[in-house]
Amino acid sequence: MNAISHSEENYLKTVFHLGADGKQAVATNAIARSMKTKPSSVTDMMQRLGEKGLVNYRKYRGVSLTEAGKRAALSIIRKHRLWEVFLVEKLNFSWDEVHDVAEQLEHIKSEKLVDLLDQHLGFPQYDPHGDPIPGKDGNYPSREKQLLSQLPVNTKGICIGVKDSSASFLKYLDKNRISLGDKIHILEREDFDNSLLVTVADTEMRVSHQIAANLYLKIL
Amino acid sequence: MNAISHSEENYLKTVFHLGADGKQAVATNAIARSMKTKPSSVTDMMQRLGEKGLVNYRKYRGVSLTEAGKRAALSIIRKHRLWEVFLVEKLNFSWDEVHDVAEQLEHIKSEKLVDLLDQHLGFPQYDPHGDPIPGKDGNYPSREKQLLSQLPVNTKGICIGVKDSSASFLKYLDKNRISLGDKIHILEREDFDNSLLVTVADTEMRVSHQIAANLYLKIL
DNA sequence: AAATAAATTTAGACAAATCTAAAAATATGT
DNA sequence: ACATATTTTTAGATTTGTCTAAATTTATTT
Ligand SMILES: [Mn+2]
Ligand SMILES: [Mn+2]
Ligand SMILES: [Mn+2]
Ligand SMILES: [Mn+2]
Numbered sequence: 001m002n003a004i005s006h007s008e009e010n011y012l013k014t015v016f017h018l019g020a021d022g023k024q025a026v027a028t029n030a031i032a033r034s035m036k037t038k039p040s041s042v043t044d045m046m047q048r049l050g051e052k053g054l055v056n057y058r059k060y061r062g063v064s065l066t067e068a069g070k071r072a073a074l075s076i077i078r079k080h081r082l083w084e085v086f087l088v089e090k091l092n093f094s095w096d097e098v099h100d101v102a103e104q105l106e107h108i109k110s111e112k113l114v115d116l117l118d119q120h121l122g123f124p125q126y127d128p129h130g131d132p133i134p135g136k137d138g139n140y141p142s143r144e145k146q147l148l149s150q151l152p153v154n155t156k157g158i159c160i161g162v163k164d165s166s167a168s169f170l171k172y173l174d175k176n177r178i179s180l181g182d183k184i185h186i187l188e189r190e191d192f193d194n195s196l197l198v199t200v201a202d203t204e205m206r207v208s209h210q211i212a213a214n215l216y217l218k219i220l
Numbered sequence: 221m222n223a224i225s226h227s228e229e230n231y232l233k234t235v236f237h238l239g240a241d242g243k244q245a246v247a248t249n250a251i252a253r254s255m256k257t258k259p260s261s262v263t264d265m266m267q268r269l270g271e272k273g274l275v276n277y278r279k280y281r282g283v284s285l286t287e288a289g290k291r292a293a294l295s296i297i298r299k300h301r302l303w304e305v306f307l308v309e310k311l312n313f314s315w316d317e318v319h320d321v322a323e324q325l326e327h328i329k330s331e332k333l334v335d336l337l338d339q340h341l342g343f344p345q346y347d348p349h350g351d352p353i354p355g356k357d358g359n360y361p362s363r364e365k366q367l368l369s370q371l372p373v374n375t376k377g378i379c380i381g382v383k384d385s386s387a388s389f390l391k392y393l394d395k396n397r398i399s400l401g402d403k404i405h406i407l408e409r410e411d412f413d414n415s416l417l418v419t420v421a422d423t424e425m426r427v428s429h430q431i432a433a434n435l436y437l438k439i440l
Numbered sequence: 441a442a443a444t445a446a447a448t449t450t451a452g453a454c455a456a457a458t459c460t461a462a463a464a465a466t467a468t469g470t
Numbered sequence: 471a472c473a474t475a476t477t478t479t480t481a482g483a484t485t486t487g488t489c490t491a492a493a494t495t496t497a498t499t500t
Contacts, residue, residue: 007487028448041488043449048486060448060495090310091336101330110321116311227457248478261458263479268456280465280478 002052006107009076010035011045012054013106015065016073021140025062071138078134080106081127082117088128089121095128096170129170130161130180130216146219148184148196149212155186157217159200164214176205184217222272226327229296230255231265232274233326235285236293241360245282291358298354300326301347302337308348309341315348316390349390350381350400350436366439368404368416369432376405377437379420384434396425404437 004012014034019026028046032039050057054069065073083105087093093101115136118124125141126132134140145160159182162169173179178200187204188197194209207215224232234254239246248266252259270277274289285293303325307313313321335356338344345361346352354360365380379402382389393399398420407424408417414429427435 005486029446037487038489039448040450040490044487047449087333091333091340093332093336097332101328101333104328104330105325108321108324110324112313112317113307113311113321116313120311225456249476257457258459259478260460260480264457267479282478 004052004054004072008045008049008052008054009072009107011042011049012065012069012073013076013080015055015063016070016077019064021142022065022070022073025056025064027062031063074134074138074140076106078136079108079114081131081133082114082121082124084127084129085121085124085133086117089124094170094174096167096174098128099165099167126161128180129165144218145216147213148186148198148207148215148217149194149209151186151217151219153186153189155217155219157184157219158182159184159215160218161216162214163216169214172211176207177201177203178215183220184215224272224274224292228265228269228272228274229292229327231262231269232285232289232293233296233300235275235283236290236297239284241362242285242290242293245276245284247282251283294354294358294360296326298356299328299334301351301353302334302341302344304347304349305341305344305353306337309344314390314394316387316394318348319385319387346381348400349385364438365436367433368406368418368427368435368437369414369429371406371437371439373406373409375437375439376403377439378402379404379435380438381436382434383436389434392431396427397421397423398435403440404435 011031014031015026016022018030018034028039028042031037031042031046035042046055046057046063049055049069050063053066054072055063055065057063080102083102084098087098087101088095118136124133132141132143143160146157147163148157148159151157159178159180161180162173182201183199185199186196187199190196190206194212196207196209196212198205198207231251234251235246236242238250238254248259248262251257251262251266255262266275266277266283269275269289270283273286274292275283275285277283300322303322304318307318307321308315338356344353352361352363363380366377367383368377368379371377379398379400381400382393402421403419405419406416407419410416410426414432416427416429416432418425418427
């Protein structure tokens with residue numbers, strides 16, 4: 001009776017992400033910008049999701065997810081990230097190529113498929129971009145992490161994730177031999193342009209503010 | 221420019237199967253029956269597919285696939301069967317559970333995904349039901365095979381496929397320990413009900429005409 | 441506090457995919 | 471060959487998801 005459509009799923013996921021993991025309300029325009037649709041389409045959809053009890057919609061005031069909406073969003077994100085792990089670990093996709101395919105695979109409906117995929121992958125905790133994989137029961141582990149750009153000189157940490165996961169950024173990291181799991185040591189900050197001198201897995205290099213502002217570290 | 225929709229793909233596949241693998245024309249009613257839609261919906265869709273150059277549509281005369289339509293159908297069937305192999309071989313689905321999931325997975329659009337999946341599976345030739353997997357280039361190998369019900373007493377063969385691949389038939393075969401690859405020897409035919417006395421992998425058993433009419437053998 | 445700007449919603453249109461009911465064409469039986 | 475049955479198509483409606491243009495509400499600036 002109340003099946004959630006492909007399109008509705010995409011909207012729910014966007015509301016979740018834009019609203020700080022389902023905690024804040026989100027503006028119509030923000031959703032439209034993020035999904036490359038028009039604000040009027042968003043309004044339409046939010047009214048429908050409101051009627052289905054998946055979002056709290058108040059005219060002109062933005063939307064937030066209901067508990068049911070949050071559960072639905074987490075289930076889609078779980079599938080998205082499990083498929084990303086599959087693509088990278090089993091099929092040898094590179095981490096910059098998986099997003100569009102996972103964007104499709106996340107909509108496949110079969111609980112058994114998700115469970116067996118999870119098992120096949122050894123119950124992974126994080127996706128290839130360092131993002132946590134929501135549990136079957138809907139629990140969403142959050143990890144201690146800080147942007148490289150916000151840490152003081154002399155900090156040591158492990159690179160555990162990316163904020164921007166666009167193909168161009170990920171390819172840049174590949175080219176410069178920066179990978180998740182690498183140990184990073186901040187040697188020096190350049191006041192002029194906020195660039196950093198760091199060692200990444202013991203190799204010294206300079207990273208721009210742009211880069212540093214998109215890399216998450218776990219402090220050691 | 222002319223992307224083929226989810227729904228159009230399902231129709232193309234049905235026309236392919238009902239028309240003896242794209243060789244014959246197919247009636248509107250046959251398509252509607254097979255897809256559980258109404259004949260009027262089929263007419264609509266066939267007119268659209270006709271305009272797209274994927275079928276030859278002549279009012280009241282049924283439809284056949286064009287070369288482009290055949291290519292599209294084979295590509296979907298290739299994906300469907302590769303995913304079925306994946307589900308059974310890698311995720312341990314049983315062969316009676318894979319169809320509905322593959323029905324969704326076959327619509328995922330990514331050439332790279334299909335190529336890498338094919339490689340990951342070791343370039344399988346047949347799906348879990350014994351059906352051949354079309355090649356990347358669109359070639360469709362056909363296999364010498366005959367229905368068990370149509371073979372004379374004393375024939376020996378290998379069970380290589382099923383005609384009916386409904387869950388109920390497949391579960392029946394599991395229960396009776398009949399699997400693809402088993403050696404079958406026809407010992408006796410009962411004239412009264414056309415049932416057969418056979419050995420399956422050296423175990424003697426009686427199979428009804430219903431069963432025999434849905435099992436394909438390769439004669440030894 | 442008006443005036444102006446920005447964000448949001450509404451109204452109306454459209455394409456895709458489906459349906460029901462009615463009309464038209466084709467096939468079948470006597 | 472004619473009447474009847476069957477198949478197929480057309481006409482018109484509905485739902486989903488989108489759009490543009492206009493109206494409305496909220497926010498910002500002077
Ligand atoms: Mn998606
Ligand atoms: Mn990811
Ligand atoms: Mn399908
Ligand atoms: Mn199959």
